[in-house]
Amino acid sequence: MAATIRSCWAGGDGTFIVKTEVFLTGGLGGYGPSVITDYDDDGVPDLIATNEGTPSDFPGTGEIPSLFVLKGFGDRTFNGGKFVDAGNSGLGLTLGDFTGDGRQDLAIYNGMSSTVALKLASSTTGLTSVPAARYGVVGDYHLFVTLLSGDVNGDGTRDLLVVAHAGVQVLLGTGGGHMRAPAATEIQSFSEDLKATDLNHDGFGFGDPQRR
């Protein structure tokens, strides 16, 4: 089974025109969420999708590369794409400036390694050459819903939220693109304590009667 990505542009009359269709191979366990950003800092937007994959498609590597990157040519077409290692089996991703330098960085949730990886954009090579820093989180990928970013504690630094059916795990940004992963005790208690946390310091936690 092959997956495809279609590139469309607005025709100006309320319609969209399919410019190109790229057939994707490998990663047959599924491609997930995608974002458009300038991955290689050449001034042209590229397309990045998560790659859940299956171990049999990547024998001997020890990991399933969690990203699939299609380079944009600037004429609304993309190349055939390549796998990029940023953890083991990508299920979620989100853009955000975690360093405060105005450049969009990339965060990825990896299901098989139970990590959140953070690729920080450099001023010369974009996201291409940067090994992803990895932070451990609770790891049942069956429960994963989405990965979000935002400044949840109002300190001016962007944070990450791993949203799962069982609750939300928060990785607080500590500046310079570093994150504070949930402590071991928080991981063991999973979301019950975190769900009750007062993220915005307004005196109420998630699930408090006043917020229902």
Ligand SMILES: [Ca+2]
């Ligand atoms: Ca580019």
Ligand SMILES: [Ca+2]
């Ligand atoms: Ca940045």
Ligand SMILES: [Ca+2]
């Ligand atoms: Ca913050």
